[in-house]
Each structure stands twice: as structure tokens, then as C-alpha cells.
Amino acid sequence: xxxxxxTSIQLVEFxxxxxxxxxxxxxxxxxxxxxxxxxxxxxxxxxxxxxEGLGQLMENLxxxxxxxxxxxxxxxxxxxxxxxxxxxxxxxxxxxxxxxxQGNPLKNTGMAQLIxxxxxxxxxxxxxLNNVLFGNNPxxxxxxVSLMKQNTTLQAYSLKFNFINDQGEFLYNLN
Numbered sequence: 001x002x003x004x005x006x007t008s009i010q011l012v013e014f015x016x017x018x019x020x021x022x023x024x025x026x027x028x029x030x031x032x033x034x035x036x037x038x039x040x041x042x043x044x045x046x047x048x049x050x051x052e053g054l055g056q057l058m059e060n061l062x063x064x065x066x067x068x069x070x071x072x073x074x075x076x077x078x079x080x081x082x083x084x085x086x087x088x089x090x091x092x093x094x095x096x097x098x099x100x101x102q103g104n105p106l107k108n109t110g111m112a113q114l115i116x117x118x119x120x121x122x123x124x125x126x127x128x129l130n131n132v133l134f135g136n137n138p139x140x141x142x143x144x145v146s147l148m149k150q151n152t153t154l155q156a157y158s159l160k161f162n163f164i165n166d167q168g169e170f171l172y173n174l175n
């Protein structure tokens with residue numbers, strides 16, 4: 001895409017393509033500050049690039065002012081990778097409205113970090129945290145409730161297939 005000079009591309013999807021850390025570095029170059037692009041949707045679902053690939057991707061993504069939908073479902077990002085979202089999701093001038101992290105084992109620790117990062121975010125409207133393996137940790141659940149009270153921009157939370165039960169008990173040790 002860089003070599004074509006085409007700046008009208010709005011949707012980029014590489015689903016289950018075997019993209020690794022190096023691939024994330026190359027994709028991140030599309031979003032370098034000096035490059036003009038109109039990419040509003042980036043979908044990298046089912047590529048196992050993990051935390052290191054996420055770090056490469058976020059290096060330039062934080063400069064992107066056009067992205068509205070980022071999908072990183074089942075990419076092997078765990079609680080140690082959540083920190084890479086910090087600069088991007090904390091920025092006041094981002095345009096990201098939808099973030100999909102479904103199927104990444106964030107667990108309670110990663111959920112707590114992510115909640116802190118997006119607490120004051122004013123662009124996110126929807127977040128998909130299905131099957132990220134968090135459970136009834138009282139602190140995480142209280143922080144999630146606080147987030148839902150505080151952040152009125154974030155209107156849709158997908159939290160299916162996690163370990164939340166109606167008795168507030170721990171089903172698994174997820175920390």
C-alpha cells in the first residue's frame with residue numbers, strides 16, 4: 001500500500017494471514033506521521049503476533065487520526081501487552097470509536113489496566129471484550145462499574161464468555 005501511493009484506501013483487513021511481529025511493523029509503517037491515509041478500519045483478527053507485534057503496531061498507530069475501528073481479536077495479546085494501548089487510548093485527539101479485543105487472554109490484571117487506560121477516553125463508543133478470561137475479582141468489577149458510570153461516550157460493552165457469575169464468587173484463579 002505504501003508503494004502504490006494510493007491514499008483513498010479506507011478498509012484494511014488481514015484476517016488469519018499468519019501476520020507476525022515483522023508484519024505488524026510493516027503495517028505500522030502505513031500509519032507513520034508523514035504518510036497521508038484515510039484508513040478508518042483496521043482488522044487483524046486471528047493473527048498470533050502477541051504483545052510484541054502489538055507494540056510494533058501501536059508505535060505508529062498512535063499518530064493516526066483517521067482510524068475509527070480497530071479489531072485485534074484472537075491475536076495472542078495478554079495482560080502484559082495492554083500497556084501498549086496506553087499512549088494511544090489516552091490521547092485526546094484520537095478518533096477510534098470501536099475496539100475489538102475478543103479472545104485475547106487479558107485476564108483480571110489486563111482488564112484492570114485497560115479500564116484505567118480508557119477511563120477518561122472520549123472517542124470510544126464500543127468495546128468488545130468477549131472471552132478475555134476475566135472474572136469476579138472485586139476490584140476489577142468495581143472499576144468496571146466506575147467506568148460505566150464515568151465514561152458516557154462508551155455506550156456498548158460486549159463482555160460475553162468471561163467468568164462472571166451472579167454470586168460474585170471466583171470461578172477460577174485468573175490473576
